[in-house]
Amino acid sequence: MRARAIIYAVLYLVALVIALFPIYWMILTSILPREELMTYPPSFFTLNPDLQYWGEAIPEVYKPMVNTVIIAGAVAIISSVLAIFSGYSFARFKVGGDTLPFWILSIKFLPGVVVIVPYYLLMQRLGLLDTYAAIILPHLTIGLPFAVWMIRGFVSELPKDLEDAASIDGCGRLGVLRHVVIPLIAPGIVVTALFVFIWSWTEFMFALVLSKTEVMTLPVRIAGMREAQGVNWEAISAAATIATLPILIIAIVFQRYLTRILAYGGIRG
Amino acid sequence: MVKTSNRLYAWALILPTILVLIVVVVYPLIYSLNVAFRNADLRIRLNPGEEYPFIGLDNFLRILDDSRFHDALLRTAYYVGLGLAIQLSAGLGVALLLFNLTKRRALVTALILPSMVIPVAVGWTGRLLFHPTAGPVNYILSLFGVEGIGWVNSAQYSLLTLILIDSWQWTPFIMLISYAGLLSLPQEVVESAKVDGAGGFRLFIHIILPLLKPVLLVAILIRVLEMLRAFDVVYVLTYGGPGTSSEIVTFYAFIAGFRYFELGYSAAMGWIIVILLSIILTLLVRVIRA
Numbered sequence: 412m413r414a415r416a417i418i419y420a421v422l423y424l425v426a427l428v429i430a431l432f433p434i435y436w437m438i439l440t441s442i443l444p445r446e447e448l449m450t451y452p453p454s455f456f457t458l459n460p461d462l463q464y465w466g467e468a469i470p471e472v473y474k475p476m477v478n479t480v481i482i483a484g485a486v487a488i489i490s491s492v493l494a495i496f497s498g499y500s501f502a503r504f505k506v507g508g509d510t511l512p513f514w515i516l517s518i519k520f521l522p523g524v525v526v527i528v529p530y531y532l533l534m535q536r537l538g539l540l541d542t543y544a545a546i547i548l549p550h551l552t553i554g555l556p557f558a559v560w561m562i563r564g565f566v567s568e569l570p571k572d573l574e575d576a577a578s579i580d581g582c583g584r585l586g587v588l589r590h591v592v593i594p595l596i597a598p599g600i601v602v603t604a605l606f607v608f609i610w611s612w613t614e615f616m617f618a619l620v621l622s623k624t625e626v627m628t629l630p631v632r633i634a635g636m637r638e639a640q641g642v643n644w645e646a647i648s649a650a651a652t653i654a655t656l657p658i659l660i661i662a663i664v665f666q667r668y669l670t671r672i673l674a675y676g677g678i679r680g
Numbered sequence: 681m682v683k684t685s686n687r688l689y690a691w692a693l694i695l696p697t698i699l700v701l702i703v704v705v706v707y708p709l710i711y712s713l714n715v716a717f718r719n720a721d722l723r724i725r726l727n728p729g730e731e732y733p734f735i736g737l738d739n740f741l742r743i744l745d746d747s748r749f750h751d752a753l754l755r756t757a758y759y760v761g762l763g764l765a766i767q768l769s770a771g772l773g774v775a776l777l778l779f780n781l782t783k784r785r786a787l788v789t790a791l792i793l794p795s796m797v798i799p800v801a802v803g804w805t806g807r808l809l810f811h812p813t814a815g816p817v818n819y820i821l822s823l824f825g826v827e828g829i830g831w832v833n834s835a836q837y838s839l840l841t842l843i844l845i846d847s848w849q850w851t852p853f854i855m856l857i858s859y860a861g862l863l864s865l866p867q868e869v870v871e872s873a874k875v876d877g878a879g880g881f882r883l884f885i886h887i888i889l890p891l892l893k894p895v896l897l898v899a900i901l902i903r904v905l906e907m908l909r910a911f912d913v914v915y916v917l918t919y920g921g922p923g924t925s926s927e928i929v930t931f932y933a934f935i936a937g938f939r940y941f942e943l944g945y946s947a948a949m950g951w952i953i954v955i956l957l958s959i960i961l962t963l964l965v966r967v968i969r970a
Contacts, residue, residue: 434797497698651804658797
C-alpha cells in the first residue's frame, strides 16, 4: 500500500511538471539576463532577474492590446446579447427541434480556411481591410454559436416554475425574460461573454489576414516579432506572458465552468 | 391561438441571431464557392465591377493532381492519428489517477492550464523548449544519452514536434472531459464490480471504459475537428517547414491563397477540406449513435 502511494505521488508530480514546465519556461525566459539565455546547459532558474525586456515588450504590444480589447469586447457583447434571446428561445420553446441548434454549433467547427478567402475579397471590395469591422464580423462566426449554446445550457438548467409564476403575477413575456430569466442566469451570461472575449483575444488567422497595421491584434503582433532585428527571445516571451496571464487568471477564477466551456470549443485560436 | 403566438414569439427571439449568421457565415460560404470556380489570382488587376474569370472545375481538377496537397493530407492523417492516440491515453490515464485522489481540486486546475495558453505563445515557447542546441528538452534527453535531435529544424522531426506540442496543450482537455465523465459514473456499478472481484485493469476495460465511451467519442470528435483546423501554432513554430515537412492541409490551403496569391485555388481546397470533414463527422456521429 505504501509503495503504491509513492508510485501515485511520483506520477502526479510528473504530470504536474509536464503541464507547468513550458509555462514556467516562458515566464523565466522573459526575465533572463542576456548572458544566461541560450546557454548550454540551459539555465533552469535565475538569481539575477532582469525586467529590462518587459520594458521593451510593453510599448510594442500596447497598441495591439488596445485593438484586441476593442475587437474582443465588441465580439463578446454582440454575441452574448444576441444569444440571450436565441439561447432562451432554444431552451424554452425548442424552436427548430434539435436540428437548428446543431446547425448553429457546427458553424463553430467550420474550418476557417473556407471562409478566409471570401472575407478577404469582400473586405477589400468594401474598403474595410484593416478596420475593426473586418475582424469583428468573422469572429462572430465562432463567438455567436458558442454563446448560443452556453446560454441555452444555462436556461435549460432553470426550473420553469419561476417563469410560470411570474407570468401568472402579470409579467408580460418580455418581462419574464427581463425580470426573471436574465437575473437568474446573470453569472452564466458573464462567463459566456468572458470566454467569447478570450476566444477572440487569442484568434490568429482572421486577424492576420484582415488587419495590416492600424488594427493589428495582439497575437498577430506577437507572431510577427520574429522580423524585428533578429529574435529578441526575452521580449517575445514577455509579450507572450502578457497575452497569456489574463486568460490563466480568468480560467482559475471560473474553473468550475471549464468543462462546459471546453466541450463547446470555447478556447481555441 | 396561444400556441401560434408563442411560436411567433419564439422565432422572433431567434431571428436576430439567424440574420447575423446569414451575413457572417452563409453569405461568405456562398461567395467562397463562387470564388472556387474562378481564377481568383490576386496578381490579376481587375477593372472596377469586373469579376475574376470563370474556369469551371479547373481548381478542383488541379487538386486531384497536386501531390503537395496529397502529401499534406497524409501528414494531416498522421498528425491527427498520432496526436489523438497520445492525448487519449495520457488524458484518460491522468483522469483515472485524479479519480483516486481525495483532495484534487487544485491539482485539476493546475493540470488544465496548458489549454489556456494563447496559441502564438505556445508556438514561440515550443521553439525555445525544442531548440536543438540550447533547449531544455534536448538537454534533458542528453542526460539519458539521446543526443542531437533537430526537432523543429529537421524535416524528420518537425511534424512530430507539432504533435508533441499539440498533445501538451490538449491532453488536459481529454483529461477534464474524462474526469467529468468518471465523476458522473453510477457509483453502485463500480462498487459492485469491485465486490465481484474485478481487479483494477479488468474493472477499467469491462466496466469503466464502456460507460465512458459516449463522453470519449464526443471528446474525440471535437479534437479531430480542432486538429484539422490547426493553424496558429504551425505558423509560429514551423511555418510548415523545413521545406514542406510539417505542412498540414489547412496550412497549405492558407499558403496557396495568401503567399502564392491563388485565392480561387485556396477556396477550392477549403471546400475539399469541408467535404472530407463532413464525411468524417458523419461516420463518427454514426459510431456515437450506435
